[in-house]
Amino acid sequence: MTESEQLLDALDARVERRNHRRDFFKTAIGAAAAGVTAFSLTSKAGAQSTITDADILNFALNLEYLEAQFYAFAANGTGLASSQLTGTGTQGAVTGGKQVTFTDPVVASYAREIAADEAAHVAFLRTALGSSAVAQPAINISGDANGAFTAAARAAGVVGANGTFDPYASDENFLLGAYIFEDVGVTAYKGASPLVSNKTFLQAAAGILAVEAYHAAIVRGTLYAKGIQTPALITAAGQISDARDSLDGSSDLDQGIAAQTINGQTVSNIVPLDTNGIAYSRSPAQVLNIVYLNRASVTLGGFFPAGVNGTLRASAAN
Template identity: 65%
Template sequence: MTESVHLIEALDARKERRSERRDFFKNALGAAAITAAGATALSFSSSAAAQTITDADVLNFALNLEYLEAQFYSYAAYGTGLDNSLLSGTGTQGAVRGGRQVTFTDPVVRQYAREIAQDEIAHVKFLRTALGSSAVAQPVIDVSVSATSAFSTAAQAAGLVPAGTAFDPYASDEAFLLGAFIFEDVGVTAYKGAAPLLTSKAYLEAAAGLLAVEAYHAAIVRTTLYGKGIATPSLRTSADAISRARDSLDGGGANTTIFGTNDLDQGISSYSATPINLASTQAAVTVSNIVPLDSNGVAYSRSASQVLNIVYLNSGAASAGGFFPSGMNGNIRTSTAAG
């Protein structure tokens, strides 16, 4: 029995609702047996690296991001990280710093966390199987809680906590949602930005499927934060502040204009920095912005360099930092200064 069939069966066994994905995973993995040596080389036009890359390089870049998401959600939902069998590969394998289970009080948020965790673990397995021996190892990942941890640095930059203060994404349902929001949208824009770089139709189809799932995850987080933000406005304003902080890292502006040309990120409550309020019979309601898009109704993209600026928490040229203290593994690992 082939590795692809094993993977299909494992995915289908998790939940019956995933049975409709059978044909997609089967077809994608069948074509993914192409080795990295046989992958077509192309010019990497983004500012992340001045080199020729392969489709395998692009998928390994995605795998690094999936390691991060899978570890965070796995710890938050279950209190444990990925199995060691999913961590090896090319490059230097690193440990996970921090991570613990959230004591959820809202059963809906708890179920969302578990579902997303399972999806992200499946993504890691899928990409590792597709890449075979070319898959990169998990690098060092920081999902810890301290005044200088990645989550805290991001929260401080957004003004969620004072400088030198720790932000704990495992402290409550709401803190978990804000922690997830810090990088959840980034995965969506990363897959969309990477799509034009892929030359293999099978890889492109697989990336499209992964992007769709990440978009569902982002919508879950954005919708839940907005819903809870009606009763607790600080949740909404905190999410919007995180969005502005991401824009400051990737050079995408500060969410100050509606559909601005530099507005690469959007908060969850209206397109402008000053939320629009509509009078209701009970209270003023802030206009929602669950789906971040441009004037054509199209989701925006980030280059690999912009993604690295955010996960490294550094708007300058960098090859390590933030959620990846020792950098990513693979050929796409260095950013340039955000412009």
């Protein structure tokens, strides 16, 4: 057997191990967040031809609001400036969010850096969109019993049915909270890039994608390193990965961080990719399935309790 064949066999085995857990997550996550029925733009033939560059950038802006507010509160104890929240659509408030009392100075430094990057992404997209920029929608980043983080953690099995997950309680919880978002951001930008027609906007989106990939690698790599001493972290990351995978449809688009054996060697899994070494893509509807915490076609839920602003608002039934 060649090395390439051994690599493919190892990857196939990894997929098979994850697949048998999906039925559980498909049932659990369906009950994690309620929403109203709506059609998915991406589910109708030809619908993508009606999507403009502004629609794509505004979709990205909604996600950047979410990430920027989470990191801003976790790193600095305060959210984005009010001047960065206005725009078209219904402006909403942030529920939850507080500063993490970091014990690891490296994690604290990462948090501050990523917080600054995400705030810069919000500012950049708002400038690029001008008067077309959407307002920040209502965002739930609470770590209490009714928060979106707890709903996600319960559905994934990270905590029990009555448990609470607070991403601000420790360095490790913060990393797991960040892990929920980061891989999604990478796949969202990659999936949206073919829909952008303006080359200037496309170049900007590619630049943001690269930064999000750096962030994801930092989070995944730090979790992996800490998981060597605390294996429960690697298990929790795998559960979150499986939960995301069950939300976005039948395709296998996600990977945890557990070590793999390839060609007889133990290797890390910092970078989630396909057998060609290429990162996965998600459609806007698939991304909304994850952030709404719902496998149905809905227009709100989870981290966006009133939905996102803009044209691309509906998740997909799967």
